[in-house]
Amino acid sequence: MQVSRRHLLSLLAALPVLSGPSRAADGPRVVATTGMIADAARRIGGGAVKALMGPGLDPHSYRQTRSDIAAMARADLVLWHGLYLEAQMEAFLQNLATRTRVVAVADALPKDRLIASAEYPDRFDPHVWMDPALWSLVSRKVQQALDDTAPGKAAAHAAAGKAFRAEIEALDAYSRTVLQTVPERARVLVTAHDAFGYFGRAYGFEVLGIQGISTESEAGLARIGELVDVLVARKVAAVFVESSVSDRSMRALIEGAAAKGHAVMIGGELFSDAMGPEGSYEGTYIGMIDHNVTTITRALGGNAPPQGMSGRLAAA
Numbered sequence: 239m240q241v242s243r244r245h246l247l248s249l250l251a252a253l254p255v256l257s258g259p260s261r262a263a264d265g266p267r268v269v270a271t272t273g274m275i276a277d278a279a280r281r282i283g284g285g286a287v288k289a290l291m292g293p294g295l296d297p298h299s300y301r302q303t304r305s306d307i308a309a310m311a312r313a314d315l316v317l318w319h320g321l322y323l324e325a326q327m328e329a330f331l332q333n334l335a336t337r338t339r340v341v342a343v344a345d346a347l348p349k350d351r352l353i354a355s356a357e358y359p360d361r362f363d364p365h366v367w368m369d370p371a372l373w374s375l376v377s378r379k380v381q382q383a384l385d386d387t388a389p390g391k392a393a394a395h396a397a398a399g400k401a402f403r404a405e406i407e408a409l410d411a412y413s414r415t416v417l418q419t420v421p422e423r424a425r426v427l428v429t430a431h432d433a434f435g436y437f438g439r440a441y442g443f444e445v446l447g448i449q450g451i452s453t454e455s456e457a458g459l460a461r462i463g464e465l466v467d468v469l470v471a472r473k474v475a476a477v478f479v480e481s482s483v484s485d486r487s488m489r490a491l492i493e494g495a496a497a498k499g500h501a502v503m504i505g506g507e508l509f510s511d512a513m514g515p516e517g518s519y520e521g522t523y524i525g526m527i528d529h530n531v532t533t534i535t536r537a538l539g540g541n542a543p544p545q546g547m548s549g550r551l552a553a554a
Contacts, residue, residue, distance in 0.1 A: 266314035266387045271324050271331075272297055273513040274367045275317050275343060277523045278377045281402040282395050283384040288313075293521065294481055297511050301326045310334060315387040317380060320345035321352075321364035341383040343376050351375075353435050365510070369436035370410040370527060374403045409524055410440075412547040413531045417441045420540035426474050427534060428465065428491070430483040433510040437530075448487045462487060466494035469502055476505030476537040481512060505537025519550040 268287045270276035276289035290306050291297055297319070302310075310316050318324055318331050320342030334340050344366055351372060352362040366372040381399040385392045417425075425443045427434055432447030446465060468474065469491070477492065479485040488504070495502045508530045514520025520529050528546040535542040545551040 265391075266384075267312055268315045268317065268384070268387075269309050269313040270316075271300075271318040271327065272511075273521070274373075274523050274526070275319060275376075275380065277513070278343075278373075278380045278402070279317060279384065282377065282381050282399045283388070283391070284394070284398065291512060293512050293515050295512050296483065297323050298325055300324065302330055310338065313338060315383060316340045317383060318342050319364060321347075321366070322355075322358060322361050323364035339383075339387060341379070343379040343383065346379050347372060347375060353439065363432075363435050365433045366436055367523065368434055368527075368530075369440040370406045370413065371440065372436060373523065374406045377402055377406070405524055409527055409547065413441060413527070416531060416535045416540060416542040417443070418540075419542070420535055420538045423472075424475070424538045424540075426468075426472060427538075428469070428474060428477040429508065429510065430478075430480045430485065430488050431510070433480070434508075443534075448491060449483075462490055462494060465491055466498065469495045470498045470500040473500070474502060475539070476503050478505050478508045478534070478537070480508050480510040481514070483510065503537075506533040508533060518552065520552065525550065 265283075265285045268279050268283065268285075269290065270279055270287055271290050273289045273291060273293070276287045279287045288309050290302070290309070291300055316331070316334065316338055318327070318340065321344050322328065323344070324331065331340055331342075344364065347366060349362070352366070355361040355363055366376065377399060381395050384395050388395075420443075427438060427443045427445045429445070429447050431449035432445065434443075434445045434447070437443065438445035446468065448461060448465060469477070477488060479488050492502050492504070509520065509526045513522065513526040514529065519525035525546075528548075529551055532542045532544075532546045532551060534540075536544070543549065545553065
């Protein structure tokens with residue numbers, strides 16, 4: 239659902255009042271909608287980057303606050319995801335682009351690398367950060383946007399971007415190695431909403447979400463009943479809750495399986511649409527995916543070190 243025209247106009251009308259100087263003394267002001275984008279901007283551009291959506295927040299339903307409007311109005315660069323992820327902010331961001339540098343960093347991905355949305359015609363699954371190879375491409379768009387905003391720092395951006403992408407490549411290699419230890423019959427990932435399609439495609443897992451690609455879709459009783467039958471028939475041992483989505487439907491799923499004589503455990507909490515706590519390893523893109531991969535591997539019968547790729551994950 240889009241922001242109402244009346245509300246949108248009132249928000250935009252406030253922008254000139256809230257705007258400050260065009261550039262901070264120590265570099266450009268950068269605002270990013272999601273934590274994943276903010277992390278990439280920090281790694282490549284350095285300095286302070288404001289993320290509008292912190293841990294546990296759902297970008298599908300998020301609406302900009304007055305303080306968000308102030309931050310974006312003062313920014314030299316606003317980075318947003320696109321692909322209809324920030325559905326409630328899309329109209330606002332498109333109008334903001336008429337007066338501020340605004341870049342949708344995932345919209346430039348090749349369409350043949352995207353998964354079509356079953357819910358919204360002519361749209362795509364926005365959860366591309368679940369495939370590190372795709373997120374590496376997104377990081378290049380972030381780097382280009384930073385270059386355009388601060389061209390004098392292009393060389394530094396290039397070096398930092400190269401280092402960041404090397405870490406993403408190592409993360410992808412780790413993910414492939416440990417996920418391959420999960421028995422093939424157990425490679426079924428059941429989550430609260432369908433945020434792991436790119437993960438499943440990249441690493442050979444069947445992904446089943448109670449809700450659709452957007453958390454705005456309803457989890458009906460028929461869908462829960464259908465998944466209960468899958469859990470029972472295929473003897474799925476573990477399902478996963480998400481940090482940014484209510485676990486109510488997941489609990490109903492577990493209870494439904496139990497009523498049919500099949501015990502299912504919660505394999506752990508995954509980071510789907512938001513990263514972990516600020517200041518933690520899991521609060522970075524690398525840490526977020528490391529946590530997810532390690533948690534999934536261990537819960538579904540594979541072998542992965544308890545503290546992940548580089549021993550930095552918080553103890554379970």
